[in-house]
Amino acid sequence: MYLKRVLVPLCFVAPSAMPMLTHATATENTHSVVSNGANSGNVSSSSNAAVTTDHDESWWQRSKNNLSKTWSESPNHDIYIPAITWHNRWTYDKDKTDEYNERPWGAGYGVSRLDEDGDWHSLYIMAFKDSHNKWEPIGGYGFEKRWHPTRDQDFQLGLGFTAGVTMRDNWNYIPIPVLLPLASISYQNLSFQATYIPGTHNNGNVFFAWFRWQI
Numbered sequence: 001m002y003l004k005r006v007l008v009p010l011c012f013v014a015p016s017a018m019p020m021l022t023h024a025t026a027t028e029n030t031h032s033v034v035s036n037g038a039n040s041g042n043v044s045s046s047s048n049a050a051v052t053t054d055h056d057e058s059w060w061q062r063s064k065n066n067l068s069k070t071w072s073e074s075p076n077h078d079i080y081i082p083a084i085t086w087h088n089r090w091t092y093d094k095d096k097t098d099e100y101n102e103r104p105w106g107a108g109y110g111v112s113r114l115d116e117d118g119d120w121h122s123l124y125i126m127a128f129k130d131s132h133n134k135w136e137p138i139g140g141y142g143f144e145k146r147w148h149p150t151r152d153q154d155f156q157l158g159l160g161f162t163a164g165v166t167m168r169d170n171w172n173y174i175p176i177p178v179l180l181p182l183a184s185i186s187y188q189n190l191s192f193q194a195t196y197i198p199g200t201h202n203n204g205n206v207f208f209a210w211f212r213w214q215i
Helices: 002-022 025-075 096-099
Strands: 076-087 106-114 118-131 135-147 155-168 176-187 192-197 206-214
Touching: 025 106, 025 135, 025 155, 076 118, 106 135, 106 206, 135 176, 155 192
Parallel strands: none
Antiparallel strands: 076 106, 076 206, 106 118, 118 135, 135 155, 155 176, 176 192, 192 206
16 A cells, blocks of 8 residues: 555656656756655655554554454463452442442353463453342453562562443343453462442442452
């Protein structure tokens, strides 16, 4: 595509420049320099546009490749065990928190892999008891940038995001898209992962955490 963008303008410029080659005057040389400068500017602009397009395409392609690889090439299988849903006491009235469930019984399954940079990619599905003690499923894609803060390579910290879909009883189980932060502490095959659901007074503002065991 880049080569075609360069060659097409040259096809028009070259024939129009041929008569000028028989008149090698100073004025014509000056005009030639100006013309070449303008053409160089056009080629440069086309080149910059092509680079921008290629960058956008490569970012989109990279995202699709990550999902595809995680789906088809993940060597790890994971078991998810929900651990806690904590309603932020600074944003909830006590009568609300007294009646809410904070023991999200449930389980989940997923696949995961580490890329060439050591970052974590996952596809998962999980179901648990929500704040009203009703079943809530959630599934999606998770990504974490991983660090080894100590010399022990088995100990890792992770920070990233999860994007997926959930459904709740009080929303008539209509699919709801979610995009949430994700953090973890891992040692060998065991991870403690968590997210925080933002919200308003007496709504949202929930810390949700679970254990993930890589089998």
